[in-house]
Amino acid sequence: xxxxxANKIISSVLVLAVFGLSGCASAxxxxxxxxxxxxxxRQRQQPKKYPVIFIPGIMGTVLxxxxxxxxxxxxxxxxFVDVLALPIDTVTLIVDxxxxxxxxxxxxxxxxxxxxxxxxxxxxxxxxxxxxxYEPGKTSFALSYDWRRDLVEAVKDLDNLIQEIKRKSGxxxxxxxxxxxxxxxxxxxxxxxxxxxxxxxxxxxxQPDYSGAKNINKIIMxxxxxxxxxxxxxxxxxxxxxxxIGFLSPEILFTMPSIYESFPFERKDVFIDKNGRSLDVDLxxxxxxxxxxxxxxxxxxxxxxxxxxxLRHGRPQGLILFDEQLTKQRRFLEAxxxxxKKFHAALCLGDPEAEKRYVNYLLLGSDCxxxxxxxxLKLTDTGWKTSFGSLDxxxxxxxxxxxxxxxxxxxxxxxxxxYQLPASAEVFVCESHNDLATSTTYLDNALNMLxxx
Numbered sequence: 001x002x003x004x005x006a007n008k009i010i011s012s013v014l015v016l017a018v019f020g021l022s023g024c025a026s027a028x029x030x031x032x033x034x035x036x037x038x039x040x041x042r043q044r045q046q047p048k049k050y051p052v053i054f055i056p057g058i059m060g061t062v063l064x065x066x067x068x069x070x071x072x073x074x075x076x077x078x079x080f081v082d083v084l085a086l087p088i089d090t091v092t093l094i095v096d097x098x099x100x101x102x103x104x105x106x107x108x109x110x111x112x113x114x115x116x117x118x119x120x121x122x123x124x125x126x127x128x129x130x131x132x133x134y135e136p137g138k139t140s141f142a143l144s145y146d147w148r149r150d151l152v153e154a155v156k157d158l159d160n161l162i163q164e165i166k167r168k169s170g171x172x173x174x175x176x177x178x179x180x181x182x183x184x185x186x187x188x189x190x191x192x193x194x195x196x197x198x199x200x201x202x203x204x205x206x207q208p209d210y211s212g213a214k215n216i217n218k219i220i221m222x223x224x225x226x227x228x229x230x231x232x233x234x235x236x237x238x239x240x241x242x243x244x245i246g247f248l249s250p251e252i253l254f255t256m257p258s259i260y261e262s263f264p265f266e267r268k269d270v271f272i273d274k275n276g277r278s279l280d281v282d283l284x285x286x287x288x289x290x291x292x293x294x295x296x297x298x299x300x301x302x303x304x305x306x307x308x309x310x311l312r313h314g315r316p317q318g319l320i321l322f323d324e325q326l327t328k329q330r331r332f333l334e335a336x337x338x339x340x341k342k343f344h345a346a347l348c349l350g351d352p353e354a355e356k357r358y359v360n361y362l363l364l365g366s367d368c369x370x371x372x373x374x375x376x377l378k379l380t381d382t383g384w385k386t387s388f389g390s391l392d393x394x395x396x397x398x399x400x401x402x403x404x405x406x407x408x409x410x411x412x413x414x415x416x417x418x419y420q421l422p423a424s425a426e427v428f429v430c431e432s433h434n435d436l437a438t439s440t441t442y443l444d445n446a447l448n449m450l451x452x453x
Contacts, residue, residue, distance in 0.1 A: 033123070036131040036444060043451040044133025050177045050217045051139045051165055052128065052450060054105065055158070056121060057182025057223075058147040058258055062103040072100055076109050081246040086148055086255040088332040093150055093257050093339065102144040119438050124179075127443045132450060141165065143184070148256040150339065152198050154187045159196035162215050175217040177450055181437050182407070183262050185224025189347050189421075192216055192359045200342045208350040210358040218360045220449050222436045225407045226414030226421050228264035228344065230372040233283065234388050235259065236295050250295045254329075260340035265348070265416045271377040271386075276398040279377055284341045286334045292377065292384045296329060299383065348419045356422035362449050363423045364442055365412040368430035371403025373410075406433035425449070 062074035063084075072080040087096050107122040125136070134140035143161055145154035166172050178188045195211035225232070236259055240248040253259055264270050269278040282288060290297045305325075310318035376387045376399060390396040402409045409428065414421025431439045 032440060033127060033131070036127060036440065036447065039444075040131045040133075040447055040451065043447075044131065046451075048134070048139055048451075049453060050175055051141065051169070052132075052134055052177045052179060053158070053161060053165075054121070054124065054128075054140070054142045055154075055178060055180040055184030055187055056105045056142070056147075057184050058262065060106050060121065060181065060184070061144050061147050062106050063100045063146065063148075064103045066099045066101045071103070074103070074106055074109070076244045081248060082252065084148065084248070085252040086257075088255050088328055091331065091335065093332075093335060094153070096255075100146065100148075102146045104144050105142045121181075121437055123438045124443060127440075127447065131443075132447050138168075143187075145187075147183075147258055150257040151183065151187050151261050151343065152190065152200065155191045155194075156196045156198075158187060158191050159212070175215055177218045177220065178216060179220045179222070179446060179450070180224060181222045182224060182433070183258065185219070185221040185226065186261065186343075186347065188216075188219045188221075189226070190343070192219065193350065193355075194346065199346060200339055205342065205346050205349060208346075208355070210355075213358040216359065217453070218362060218449065220362045220364065220446055221412070222364045222442060222446070223366070223404050223407050223412065223433050224363070225262055225411045226347075227267075227411045227416045229262055229407050229411060230264055230270065230375055230388075231406050232259050232262040233264070233270075233375065234372065237386060238388075250298075250301075254296050255332075257336050257339065260336050261343045263340060264411075265344040266341060267416075270375060272374045272395075272398060274376070274378045274392075274395065276395055281377060284337045286330065286337060289333060292386060294386060302326075344416075348416050352419065352422040356424070359422075361421055361423040363412055363421075363426045364436070364445055365407070365409065365426075365428050366404035366431045366433070366436070367402040367409040367428045369403060369405035369432055370400040371405055371408045372399060373401040373403075373408050374399045404431060404433040404436065 059073070063072045064070060064074075065072055072083050083098075083100070087098055090096055105125075106120045107125070108117050108119045110117045121142075125140075125142075128134045128140055129136060132140075141161060143154065143158050145157050147154075162176055165176060166174055180188045191212040193208035193210060193212065194206075195209070197211070199206055235248070236250060236253045239250045239253065242248065263283060266284065268280055270283050271279040271281045273279055281292075289295065293299050296302075306319075306322050309322040309325075312318060313321055372388055376390055376395065378385055378387075388399065390399065403411070413423070413426065427445050429441055431442060436442050
């Protein structure tokens with residue numbers, strides 16, 4: 001394989017937020033790292049009052065086996081893809097655990113060391129250190145979390161990290177800046193509104209007390225799906241092909257609560273018909289998953305799984321075991337959809353004007369790539385079919401809006417019904433979602449926002 005071809009393949013491999021592969025090439029950066037180091041020479045000499053914490057997106061943290069220390073996610077290898085599925089045997093999502101633990105943000109994915117590599121977050125760390133003057137472990141930190149699990153668990157990890165920074169600094173009143181990529185911004189938003197409390201079990205949901213906001217100076221968001229992404233649903237339904245790494249099947253992605261929390265926030269227009277008209281189909285109704293054959297409930301998949309149980313265990317034991325598994329999957333789906341829906345509602349509670357007084361949101365995004373904002377639902381001779389593209393150009397155009405190929409512009413802006421995220425600044429340039437954290441233009445804007453204090 002020629003070096004140029006190999007690099008092209010690996011650049012299309014990686015997804016840093018459950019959102020898929022854009023396949024879009026971005027324009028060359030106008031400013032390189034060396035220029036950034038020169039440009040910010042004066043600003044980085046100034047005392048920094050606020051430490052910075054980077055929060056990666058889904059798939060952006062290395063996962064290791066807690067017993068063996070072996071890297072399971074973070075290597076360009078097909079060996080461990082199936083291990084990523086979470087157990088779903090219990091009613092409570094919190095205790096559906098396996099042996100994998102978060103290690104560190106994913107710096108780069110390597111196929112051949114020094115030859116075939118793709119930077120993920122290494123450049124961001126390098127620019128923060130060399131151009132921004134932030135010192136790892138002293139003024140700059142990163143949140144490592146198991147990106148498969150419920151995002152509220154990561155919120156608690158964030159609070160623990162902030163409390164540790166307070167202890168190390170000797171200043172109990174110190175505030176931090178948060179730089180968030182993709183779904184990492186949802187973690188930051190929840191923390192700002194509710195602190196480390198899990199309020200999703202309360203009915204009705206409590207109004208935000210902004211107990212986390214008192215610890216935050218700024219929240220800088222890169223390509224955050226502030227009102228969700230249709231592409232997240234697409235991946236759970238169809239799976240995700242990662243060349244070199246393998247296929248993350250619907251069966252694997254189905255088990256990950258974080259992906260549901262990245263679904264489009266409760267909208268009535270997620271689905272359109274063959275004429276481009278909106279359909280009143282509730283993505284959060286578990287019955288619709290079986291009616292329309294979404295993800296693991298595709299009738300052909302279910303028939304295949306049923307046959308495999310019978311072949312392995314015979315009748316009637318195979319049928320009994322198949323029914324038991326299906327019951328678990330139904331119970332899990334109901335729980336995870338309900339929790340995701342409440343997660344979204346919690347993020348949008350409160351008066352935006354009051355929220356703006358507590359939290360300083362700064363948005364960085366892209367609006368130049370076609371980005372999924374609807375799914376096509378149609379009845380065929382073989383049953384319902386859900387698709388994310390059409391040969392009919394007028395219908396295909398109805399499926400897409402402006403964005404970064406994964407997150408639409410409206411989603412970054414946090415538009416949900418009458419609510420809109422009360423941001424202090426919005427910057428849009430042309431870049432794809434997967435490359436936001438490596439774009440020199442975006443990093444320049446992020447540094448300017450961080451050092452402007």
